[in-house]
Every structure is written in structure tokens, then in C-alpha cells.
Amino acid sequence: MKYLLMMNAKFGTGEWDIFKWRPEEIKAHVAYWNSLNAELRDAGELVAIEALTGPAEAKLVRAGKDGLPVTDGVFPETKEFLAGYWIVDVDSAERAYAIAAKASLAPGPGGKPMILPIEVRQVMQSPARDV
Amino acid sequence: MTRATAEEVGHLLRELGPQVLGVLARRHADFASAEDAVQEALVAAATQWPSAGLPNNPRGWLFQVATRRLVDHTRSEVARRRRETTASELSHAERVDGDVAVAPDGDVAPEQDDTLVLLFMCCHPALTPASAIALTLRAVSGLSTAEIASAFLVPEATLAQRISRAKQTIAASATPFALPNAGERAARLRLVLHALYLTFSEGYTTSSGQSLQRTDLSSEAIRLTRTLQQLLPEDPEVGGLLALMLLTDARRAARTGEQGELIPLDEQDRSRWDPALIAEGVALVSKALSSGSIGPYQLQAAIAAVHDEAPNAAATDWPQILILYNLLRRMSDNPMVALNHAIAAAMVRGPQAGLDLLALLDTDPRIAAHYRLDAVRAHLWQMAGDTERAIQHYRAAAERTPSLPERDYLITKAAQLASERDSSPRG
Numbered sequence: 001m002k003y004l005l006m007m008n009a010k011f012g013t014g015e016w017d018i019f020k021w022r023p024e025e026i027k028a029h030v031a032y033w034n035s036l037n038a039e040l041r042d043a044g045e046l047v048a049i050e051a052l053t054g055p056a057e058a059k060l061v062r063a064g065k066d067g068l069p070v071t072d073g074v075f076p077e078t079k080e081f082l083a084g085y086w087i088v089d090v091d092s093a094e095r096a097y098a099i100a101a102k103a104s105l106a107p108g109p110g111g112k113p114m115i116l117p118i119e120v121r122q123v124m125q126s127p128a129r130d131v
Numbered sequence: 132m133t134r135a136t137a138e139e140v141g142h143l144l145r146e147l148g149p150q151v152l153g154v155l156a157r158r159h160a161d162f163a164s165a166e167d168a169v170q171e172a173l174v175a176a177a178t179q180w181p182s183a184g185l186p187n188n189p190r191g192w193l194f195q196v197a198t199r200r201l202v203d204h205t206r207s208e209v210a211r212r213r214r215e216t217t218a219s220e221l222s223h224a225e226r227v228d229g230d231v232a233v234a235p236d237g238d239v240a241p242e243q244d245d246t247l248v249l250l251f252m253c254c255h256p257a258l259t260p261a262s263a264i265a266l267t268l269r270a271v272s273g274l275s276t277a278e279i280a281s282a283f284l285v286p287e288a289t290l291a292q293r294i295s296r297a298k299q300t301i302a303a304s305a306t307p308f309a310l311p312n313a314g315e316r317a318a319r320l321r322l323v324l325h326a327l328y329l330t331f332s333e334g335y336t337t338s339s340g341q342s343l344q345r346t347d348l349s350s351e352a353i354r355l356t357r358t359l360q361q362l363l364p365e366d367p368e369v370g371g372l373l374a375l376m377l378l379t380d381a382r383r384a385a386r387t388g389e390q391g392e393l394i395p396l397d398e399q400d401r402s403r404w405d406p407a408l409i410a411e412g413v414a415l416v417s418k419a420l421s422s423g424s425i426g427p428y429q430l431q432a433a434i435a436a437v438h439d440e441a442p443n444a445a446a447t448d449w450p451q452i453l454i455l456y457n458l459l460r461r462m463s464d465n466p467m468v469a470l471n472h473a474i475a476a477a478m479v480r481g482p483q484a485g486l487d488l489l490a491l492l493d494t495d496p497r498i499a500a501h502y503r504l505d506a507v508r509a510h511l512w513q514m515a516g517d518t519e520r521a522i523q524h525y526r527a528a529a530e531r532t533p534s535l536p537e538r539d540y541l542i543t544k545a546a547q548l549a550s551e552r553d554s555s556p557r558g
């Protein structure tokens with residue numbers, strides 16, 4: 001079963017929260033992700049992983065009357081933004097939750113677990129062949 | 132018949148595939164069909180040789196099988212058009228080629244020029260660089276679609292489609308499969324060098340600890356450029372590009388830390404640089420520069436050589452680098468060159484000289500909003516002792532960079548400066 005794990009980060013007043021951290025806190029935070037990702041890769045559970053660029057250039061796009069893109073944004077007052085996601089292939093929903101919990105524990109300021117909210121959604125399967 | 136392991140067969144096929152493709156495509160003047168046919172022959176060989184043993188003439192075997200597939204495809208295509216395709220013809224086209232009468236080796240002797248023709252063909256002006264690179268890696272390097280997909284971190288089906296579209300584009304462009312004429316040759320060679328340079332950069336900027344299982348694009352780009360340099364030993368820009376790759380790759384082990392974090396040039400442990408690659412690169416660029424026809428790759432290689440030959444960062448011959456960037460700027464309107472030129476000016480004449488040059492780039496739409504401009508500006512403000520401005524620009528760069536290791540490097544720089552500022556006595 002495949003699950004999408006989405007990590008949201010605080011954007012707050014227009015500065016990334018991580019910009020206020022000390023260098024050693026940033027280092028421990030990055031090392032934690034590297035170790036978690038290596039674990040998922042080694043377990044054969046990692047399908048995809050992407051980190052996204054910051055929201056500074058984020059736009060909402062809709063088609064205009066002529067079908068050409070009409071962009072909206074940037075949104076400096078956004079409180080949270082999608083920072084990145086994992087897609088994991090696991091045996092059970094419980095395993096996906098366990099991975100999400102581990103991600104949630106990433107260390108933040110003072111080395112304390114951040115208890116990040118991780119949204120977990122099951123990925124739809126391809127339709128069966130004979131319906 | 133000679134016994135061979137699957138791995139030995141794999142190595143042999145990688146070497147022979149492009150040779151057979153070169154000959155077949157030259158004879159049949161249909162690159163796309165020839166490529167498909169050679170791929171099928173390679174699959175047949177990879178399936179059969181490890182168990183049945185190597186044929187006496189592996190290249191001849193591949194050539195025969197690929198030719199037959201090509202003929203089969205043409206025949207079935209003609210048949211399809213006539214709406215006369217029968218089941219028997221289809222099964223004929225798909226039968227397994229067990230034993231094949233092999234022509235004398237001389238019949239399919241590879242011509243050196245075939246590799247050159249393939250490179251020129253794959254780096255076709257009608258293709259985007261991404262497509263040209265994918266096709267080059269498949270047709271000239273002999274990498275599998277899966278290997279190329281892993282190198283670019285895209286799904287295999289996507290990459291297969293990219294290659295397929297590239298072949299259709301070439302087929303539709305109506306350019307015959309041949310070396311470009313003398314007038315087009317120089318322009319086409321520039322496209323080949325650009326594709327090889329991009330391939331190298333793609334591998335180099337992503338070669339961090341986390342990505343070890345990816346196909347090594349930098350090594351592949353070096354291998355191809357080395358082949359090209361052997362074919363065109365008198366071309367100074369080909370030598371310059373190979374030198375640039377070697378002199379850059381020489382620092383590979385020192386440029387990332389244990390966690391894949393970026394280590395900037397002036398903080399690298401120079402004892403981890405590869406002296407053999409540096410020596411080879413320096414010799415190549417010296418020979419190229421002495422030819423008298425100076426080009427951008429030679430100048431970039433010369434700059435890399437100045438860095439590589441400095442025993443430590445403080446001993447770097449910045450005045451020499453500044454001269455080389457001045458020459459490079461006259462040849463190239465690339466704003467990235469202008470950025471590096473500003474750094475060199477700052478190292479020779481002080482940070483304000485560099486900042487003045489950066490101010491000129493604020494009106495250049497190609498780079499005004501680029502994170503690299505902020506990153507360099509941050510560096511120069513830091514040199515000038517203006518911590519607040521440095522932090523501000525490091526953060527602005529961190530917000531925009533699409534590279535995760537670079538993002539981490541930039542926020543760490545900002546955090547270090549902020550931490551020093553907060554702990555030092557004010558006044």
C-alpha cells in the first residue's frame with residue numbers, strides 16, 4: 001500500500017522559522033532527515049521523496065478566458081506551506097503512521113522534538129484489469 | 132563459444148552497442164529505426180550469451196541480428212501500410228534469433244568516425260539539451276533507459292518517452308544521418324560540448340552522499356569527452372572541456388561532508404584533491420592554450436587550474452584569476468561569468484569593487500532575481516564586515532535556491548553570522 005506523507009512548515013511572519021535557529025540546531029535537523037531517509041531507502045519502502053523550494057515564488061495558476069495562465073500570488077501572509085513529501089510503499093497503515101511519527105520527532109530549537117504535523121493519505125491503486 | 136558471466140556480457144555490450152549502431156545508422160540512414168533495432172539485438176544478446184556463451188564474433192553477431200530486425204521492421208511496416216499483415220509475418224518478425232550466420236569481421240569494422248557521427252547526431256539542433264543528453268547517454272554511452280532514468284531521478288517510462296520523442300524529432304527534421312558539412316560542423320561541435328558540459332554539471336552538483344546509487348553522470352561525461360578528445364586531439368576547446376571536467380572532478384571527494392553538506396572551495400581539505408586528475412587537467416589545458424585559439428572552456432579550465440594548484444586558499448593567485456575572468460567576459464555574455472568575475476574583483480581589489488560590479492547586474496533580467504546574485508552579495512557583504520546585510524542576503528538566497536544542499540549551506544551561513552552577532556559584545 002502506498003501512502004503520501006506531507007510535511008507542513010511554519011512560514012509565520014514572512015521569515016522561515018528555521019532562519020531563527022542556531023547553526024548546530026540546523027545541523028542536527030538536517031542529519032535527522034538524512035538518517036530517516038536512509039532508513040526508508042534501505043528498508044525498500046521509499047518510493048519518492050521531494051523537498052520543495054520556499055513559498056517566496058509560489059503562485060496560484062488558473063486558465064484565463066483564452067486558456068493562457070493567469071497567476072495569483074505571492075502570498076506573504078501564509079501561515080503554513082508544504083515543505084516536502086514522501087511516498088512510501090508499506091505493508092500496513094500502521095507502518096505509514098509509524099514513519100510519520102518518526103518524521104514528526106525531527107529536532108528543532110534546543111534539540112527538542114518539533115512534533116511536526118504530518119498529513120498521511122493513502123494513494124489510490126490502479127483500477128483492477130477486469131471490471 | 133566462450134563462456135562469460137552476465138556482468139562480462141554487460142560490459143561487452145556497452146562497448147559494442149554504440150559501434151554497431153554507428154555502422155547500421157550510417158548504412159541505413161534512419162537513425163531512429165537503427166537505434167530500435169540495435170536495442171533489440173542487445174536485449175537478445177544479454178538474454179542468450181550468458182547461458183549459451185559468446186559467439187566467435189560478438190560484434191558481427193550483433194550487427195547481423197540488428198540488421199535482420201531492421202529489415203523485419205521495415206517489412207512489417209510496409210506490410211502494415213498495405214493492410215496485409217498476417218499472423219505468420221508477425222511471428223516471423225518476433226522470432227528469437229538463435230544461431231546467426233556471421234559475416235567476416237571486416238564487414239562491420241567500426242570506424243572511429245562513427246562515434247563522432249553519433250555524437251553529432253544525438254546533439255541535434257532540433258532537440259532540447261535534456262533530450263539530446265538522454266539520447267547521447269543511450270546511443271553513445273550505451274547506458275540502459277533505466278540507468279539514465281536513475282541518473283535524472285525520473286520514472287523510467289518518462290525517460291523512455293523522452294528518448295522516443297527525441298528520435299522522432301530527428302527523423303522529422305529531415306537532416307541526413309551524416310557528419311554536418313564543414314560550415315555546420317563547428318556549430319554542431321559546440322552543441323556536443325555544451326551537452327557534455329551539462330551532463331557533467333548535472334552529475335557534479337548532485338553527487339552527494341545520499342545519491343550514491345545514482346548512475347554517475349560526471350564519470351560518464353568525462354568518459355565521452357575523453358573519447359571525443361582522442362578523435363579530435365587538435366581541437367583546443369575539446370581539450371579545454373576535458374581539462375575543465377578533470378580539474379573540477381579532482382575536488383569531488385573534498386566538496387561534501389559526511390552528511391552530504393556542501394564545503395566551499397576555501398574550506399576544503401586540499402589533501403583530498405586528486406593530484407593525478409589535476410596533473411592531467413593542467414597538462415591538457417596548457418597544451419590547448421598554447422594552440423593560440425582561446426575559447427571559453429579553456430579559460431574556465433585555466434581558472435580551475437589556478438585554484439587546484441594553490442597549496443591553500445590564501446595562496447590562490449586571484450590576480451591571475453581576475454585576468455582570466457576579464458578575458459572570459461569578453462567572450463561570453465553569460466551573467467554567471469559576470470558573478471564570478473565580481474568575486475575575483477573583490478578578492479583582488481576589496482569587497483566594494485565586487486559589490487559595484489554586482490550592482491550592474493540588478494538590471495539584467497536573466498539574473499536580477501536569481502538566488503546566486505543574493506548568495507554572492509551576501510558573501511561580499513560578509514567580507515566587508517556588514518553582518519546585517521550579509522544575513523539578509525544569505526536568507527534571500529536560501530529562500531530561492533532549488534538545491535537542498537545549497538539551501539542548507541546558505542541558512543547555516545546566515546545562522547552562524549546571527550549567532551556570532553548575538554554573542555559578541557555590542558558597542
